[in-house]
Amino acid sequence: MTxxxxxxxxxxxxxxxxxxxxxGAVAWAVHVxxxxxxxxxxxxxxxxxxxxxxxxxxxxxxxxxxxxxxxxSLLVAALVWRRTARAGEEDxxxxxxxxxxxxxVWANLLFLTIIVLGGVAVLVLPPCQR
Amino acid sequence: xSTTTTxxxxxxxxxxxxxxxxxxxxxxxxxxxxxxxxxxxGRRYLVTAGFFFVLAGLSALVxxxxxxxxxxxxxxxxxxxxxxxxxxxxxxxxxxxxxLFGFGNFLVPLMIGARDMAFPRLNAFGYWVFLFAGLFMxxxxxxxxxxxxxxxxxxxxxxxQHNPGLHMDVYALGLLFLGISxxxxxxxxxxxxxxxxxxxxxxxxxxxxxxxxVATAFMVIFAxxxxxxxxxxxxLDRRFGTHFFDPSGGGNVLLWQHLFxxxxxxxxxxxxxxxxxxxxxxxxxxxxxxxxxxxxxxLSIVSIAIISFGVWVHHMFxxxxxxxxxxxxxxxxTIITIPSGIQIFAWLATMxxxxxxxxxxxxxxxxxVVTFVLGGFTGAMFALTAFDQQVTDSYFVVAHFHYVLxxxxxxxxxxxxxxxxxxxxxxxxxxxxxxxAFWLVFAGMHVTFFPMHLYGLFGMPRRVYxxxxxxxxxxxxLVSTVGSYLLAVGLLLVLVGVVHALRRGRxxxxxxxxxxxxxxxxxxxxxxxxxxxxxxxxxxxxxxDERTAESVRAGATADRILSDGRRTLVTSELDAHPERAxxxxxxxxxxxxxxxxxxxxxxxxxxxxxxxxxVAALAVAATIAVWLWxxxxxxxxxxxxx
Ligand code: HEM
Ligand SMILES: [Cu+2]
Numbered sequence: 001m002t003x004x005x006x007x008x009x010x011x012x013x014x015x016x017x018x019x020x021x022x023x024g025a026v027a028w029a030v031h032v033x034x035x036x037x038x039x040x041x042x043x044x045x046x047x048x049x050x051x052x053x054x055x056x057x058x059x060x061x062x063x064x065x066x067x068x069x070x071x072x073s074l075l076v077a078a079l080v081w082r083r084t085a086r087a088g089e090e091d092x093x094x095x096x097x098x099x100x101x102x103x104x105v106w107a108n109l110l111f112l113t114i115i116v117l118g119g120v121a122v123l124v125l126p127p128c129q130r
Numbered sequence: 131x132s133t134t135t136t137x138x139x140x141x142x143x144x145x146x147x148x149x150x151x152x153x154x155x156x157x158x159x160x161x162x163x164x165x166x167x168x169x170x171x172g173r174r175y176l177v178t179a180g181f182f183f184v185l186a187g188l189s190a191l192v193x194x195x196x197x198x199x200x201x202x203x204x205x206x207x208x209x210x211x212x213x214x215x216x217x218x219x220x221x222x223x224x225x226x227x228x229x230l231f232g233f234g235n236f237l238v239p240l241m242i243g244a245r246d247m248a249f250p251r252l253n254a255f256g257y258w259v260f261l262f263a264g265l266f267m268x269x270x271x272x273x274x275x276x277x278x279x280x281x282x283x284x285x286x287x288x289x290x291q292h293n294p295g296l297h298m299d300v301y302a303l304g305l306l307f308l309g310i311s312x313x314x315x316x317x318x319x320x321x322x323x324x325x326x327x328x329x330x331x332x333x334x335x336x337x338x339x340x341x342x343x344v345a346t347a348f349m350v351i352f353a354x355x356x357x358x359x360x361x362x363x364x365x366l367d368r369r370f371g372t373h374f375f376d377p378s379g380g381g382n383v384l385l386w387q388h389l390f391x392x393x394x395x396x397x398x399x400x401x402x403x404x405x406x407x408x409x410x411x412x413x414x415x416x417x418x419x420x421x422x423x424x425x426x427x428x429l430s431i432v433s434i435a436i437i438s439f440g441v442w443v444h445h446m447f448x449x450x451x452x453x454x455x456x457x458x459x460x461x462x463x464t465i466i467t468i469p470s471g472i473q474i475f476a477w478l479a480t481m482x483x484x485x486x487x488x489x490x491x492x493x494x495x496x497x498x499v500v501t502f503v504l505g506g507f508t509g510a511m512f513a514l515t516a517f518d519q520q521v522t523d524s525y526f527v528v529a530h531f532h533y534v535l536x537x538x539x540x541x542x543x544x545x546x547x548x549x550x551x552x553x554x555x556x557x558x559x560x561x562x563x564x565x566x567a568f569w570l571v572f573a574g575m576h577v578t579f580f581p582m583h584l585y586g587l588f589g590m591p592r593r594v595y596x597x598x599x600x601x602x603x604x605x606x607x608l609v610s611t612v613g614s615y616l617l618a619v620g621l622l623l624v625l626v627g628v629v630h631a632l633r634r635g636r637x638x639x640x641x642x643x644x645x646x647x648x649x650x651x652x653x654x655x656x657x658x659x660x661x662x663x664x665x666x667x668x669x670x671x672x673x674x675d676e677r678t679a680e681s682v683r684a685g686a687t688a689d690r691i692l693s694d695g696r697r698t699l700v701t702s703e704l705d706a707h708p709e710r711a712x713x714x715x716x717x718x719x720x721x722x723x724x725x726x727x728x729x730x731x732x733x734x735x736x737x738x739x740x741x742x743x744x745v746a747a748l749a750v751a752a753t754i755a756v757w758l759w760x761x762x763x764x765x766x767x768x769x770x771x772x
Contacts (some may be wrong), residue, residue, distance in 0.1 A: 025436045032440045036458050043452045059454070092332040092705045099334035102425040107433050114437075114465045121457035129453045 021104040023073025024111030027066035043128040063119035077104030140686025153658035166250035172236025179229035198611035210595030211278035218281030230404035240649035243328025245698035258725030259311035267304035277301035316347035330667035342407025357393035391442035405542035415643035417484025430469035490564035494545035501537025526586030557635030567623035574617025581606035646671035
């Protein structure tokens with residue numbers, strides 16, 4: 001970028017913006033891998049506990065933490081979206097950030113839904129049932 | 131905007147002559163083999179992938195002929211195994227992906243206002259590798275040594291004990307060889323789209339087709355290593371007695387399936403995604419408006435790319451993992467329909483709100499929506515594990531994935547072929563011929579594959595070379611076979627249409643459809659340098675935008691013409707601010723030589739001529755060294771400002 005970002009632009013570029021756009025996706029990936037491999041490995045080892053914690057609770061943590069992370073990401077995306085409300089046609093950086101914010105809001109809602117669905121499974125199904 | 135005779139305002143005859151001199155290639159045999167022009171390479175991808183499609187299609191016709199009647203004897207069981215394996219493998223790996231990459235190669239630089247791909251020589255290399263790998267695999271068929279274990283090659287059936295001979299070595303080595311090409315092309319797409327976009331083309335103005343190609347390229351980069359590792363281990367197991375997949379030696383059979391589907395599931399989207407990109411590119415011209423919901427389609431592209439990685443296990447519901455594990459993957463497999471649905475609704479809204487121009491490309495888009503949605507429905511039925519258990523490995527599955535693959539990839543490709551034919555060849559196609567072809571293809575497709583749902587539900591398993599006469603099977607199988615001949619005639623008419631256009635077609639104007647993206651702002655076919663003046667982009671639809679045309683006229687300054695060498699402009703990744711001009715490589719035989727050396731290497735590995743393989747490996751290393759040897763003048767000498 002050639003121009004120095006103004007104070008308003010702080011949120012519209014940089015790491016925080018990317019957290020708002022991709023946070024949910026990353027959280028979901030972590031959630032699937034963690035929950036799946038915890039379940040898979042613990043059951044394969046024939047135990048319903050992970051280091052003294054009942055397996056369903058461990059898997060539950062692998063739902064709740066990524067879920068909260070996604071909520072945070074959703075808030076950031078919504079904030080960026082509000083901040084870029086006045087994005088002019090010509091201002092490339094603002095226009096680009098605004099589009100990313102829209103993408104971020106919807107993506108986070110989508111990933112939050114999947115994580116919640118995965119969470120429901122944890123509460124309904126006994127972990128090692130085949 | 132430009133033909134060779136009338137230079138655009140602000141560009142002198144001299145500029146044009148110098149551009150032509152730097153970018154043009156003399157028509158000679160050597161020139162033909164050494165070109166690195168993305169348009170020629172794109173065309174070659176399209177033609178070669180089309181050729182492999184014909185071979186795979188002929189294999190399918192032989193299978194359908196065999197299955198027309200119960201207990202027919204057209205082919206032997208061994209031949210049938212090779213036919214469906216080569217059909218599936220070739221359709222997926224040698225036709226669908228390369229065909230779409232062909233579109234990408236031709237279009238991405240034009241759509242983003244650049245003069246070539248970021249790595250033109252790597253691009254040429256990728257094409258030659260694709261060609262050689264494809265020939266390598268097809269050459270095994272006449273010798274009866276073709277892959278014979280289905281396109282997903284499950285161990286232990288593909289292992290040495292159960293499957294001696296070269297068959298599965300051809301599969302493993304062929305796919306490893308081909309993987310080099312796909313990876314090279316993907317890296318190239320990513321860098322090109324990130325760094326060579328025209329000034330002003332910030333992320334919110336990137337054409338949806340380019341978004342789709344880039345997302346696909348990322349998927350390839352992440353997914354393909356799993357397949358490569360899988361195939362390398364398979365080859366080692368078979369040839370050198372390792373035990374990766376052999377439980378008696380401490381290996382794991384399920385490992386093949388996990389790795390295969392970590393690749394294989396995203397691969398469905400690797401095939402469908404760029405095709406959906408074609409739909410988004412074609413629609414504006416035939417609805418006279420921009421696609422509705424641009425950010426939502428971008429969202430859909432990005433999230434499909436991500437989610438598709440998380441759901442491979444849904445192909446393994448018959449293997450006995452814990453219930454909880456399945457539920458994670460079920461949740462995601464079902465939810466992926468949301469982003470796909472978003473795109474469908476956005477296109478329907480575009481059609482409803484726009485003014486429809488019912489030409490052949492739009493017909494294929496409509497055919498695509500109908501077919502793909504039906505395939506989506508039957509796919510959603512698999513998400514019910516109980517139903518999945520019921521129809522696993524029946525013709526129901528064959529019906530479902532042909533609806534998805536032909537509906538989701540072949541129809542959009544056909545739309546794209548008709549749409550861009552004027553740009554690629556400089557000729558218009560014959561409209562009536564095109565319509566006839568469309569209706570035959572559309573009817574043939576449904577007559578072939580719809581009955582498969584039925585006899586699949588009646589219990590006919592897939593991958594059987596023949597069957598006993600059974601009520602509900604015989605008649606419908608005959609219908610399927612008749613349908614496949616209709617489909618073949620339709621596809622033949624498409625080919626006739628292309629040849630007719632090339633020979634007799636009216637010369638095409640630069641922009642026959644009033645398309646919205648930058649490829650329509652060039653001559654048809656484009657000059658070797660694409661744009662006499664590198665455009666500046668002011669909106670999502672630059673070709674509809676007066677300001678873009680104006681900025682080309684007003685901006686015909688030396689730094690946008692760049693006629694002093696083979697040069698193009700590098701811009702920043704997010705906002706496409708101009709950074710500097712770069713020198714692009716000249717044409718060279720090096721890519722062909724390197725791909726040839728690799729062909730020798732893989733062939734000698736196949737036949738276990740290890741000394742030859744060692745020499746070929748040395749030749750590969752030497753060629754790479756020569757290729758990378760710094761021979762270009764450093765940038766300062768060219769007067770390029772940093
Ligand atoms: C052009 C018309 C086509 C016809 C008539 C056709 C026909 C068939 C038939 C009859 C089978 C089942 C073989 C069996 O299970 O016994 C089959 C399998 C298959 N087809 Fe097609 N097909 C066509 C196009 C395509 C296309 C365009 C693709 C992909 C882009 C494709 C991909 C596959 C795959 C992956 C298999 C599974 C092979 C296996 O079981 O390993 N087909 N096809
Ligand atoms: Cu899948």
